[in-house]
Amino acid sequence: MCAAADSGCKNRCPKEHPSGILNTRYYEQSSMKAPRRRVRQLHFLIFASVATAIAAAQVLTGKQINGTPAYAYATQGVLDLRGSGELWRVLVDESNLGGKELELAELTLKAGTIVRSHTHGSLEIIYVLSGTFGHEVNGHYYLLKPGMVGVVRPGDQVRHLVPKGQDAKVLLIWAPAGEAKHIIDYAQGKRLEPSAESVAPH
Numbered sequence: 001m002c003a004a005a006d007s008g009c010k011n012r013c014p015k016e017h018p019s020g021i022l023n024t025r026y027y028e029q030s031s032m033k034a035p036r037r038r039v040r041q042l043h044f045l046i047f048a049s050v051a052t053a054i055a056a057a058q059v060l061t062g063k064q065i066n067g068t069p070a071y072a073y074a075t076q077g078v079l080d081l082r083g084s085g086e087l088w089r090v091l092v093d094e095s096n097l098g099g100k101e102l103e104l105a106e107l108t109l110k111a112g113t114i115v116r117s118h119t120h121g122s123l124e125i126i127y128v129l130s131g132t133f134g135h136e137v138n139g140h141y142y143l144l145k146p147g148m149v150g151v152v153r154p155g156d157q158v159r160h161l162v163p164k165g166q167d168a169k170v171l172l173i174w175a176p177a178g179e180a181k182h183i184i185d186y187a188q189g190k191r192l193e194p195s196a197e198s199v200a201p202h
Contacts, residue, residue, distance in 0.1 A: 077092075111168075112164045127149050
């Protein structure tokens with residue numbers, strides 16, 4: 001038995017054979033397993049670090065492994081979609097941004113349009129380009145005019161109203177990405193051609 005059993009440390013003492021002799025084989029196996037486990041953990045950390053570094057390098061350089069650009073250096077947008085009383089232009093999404101940091105869209109709503117109360121899973125920033133845009137968040141109503149900004153955080157109840165008399169055009173930013181395809185039917189939209197590269201002046 002453990003010499004310190006009388007002191008109450010029995011449950012913390014090393015494994016013993018029924019005969020009371022210390023299980024030295026247990027210690028030998030444990031001492032071998034610990035370094036192996038640490039080596040496997042080290043290998044995993046190295047692999048994860050290398051993979052992260054490669055992915056980061058691809059984003060920073062704008063190159064994929066095959067050498068093609070990972071994102072559009074310039075763009076006129078992704079697609080147009082004309083609906084009843086609204087016109088969408090998706091300007092930036094994962095396809096031309098090369099990441100899921102944000103999405104950008106331009107929306108024109110006809111005068112008198114009311115967009116019923118809804119929520120978003122991402123932060124929404126609304127920048128008014130032209131017209132007047134009614135912006136109601138959690139029961140608080142504001143009339144946004146060109147140059148003004150509306151903010152909607154995830155989970156907020158938001159409603160949009162365009163006063164009669166003039167259409168409203170706004171720029172919408174969602175961060176992180178993921179809202180565009182919940183709102184816009186990409187299958188019905190018209191895909192836009194990639195921007196052609198120009199010759200730089202000498």
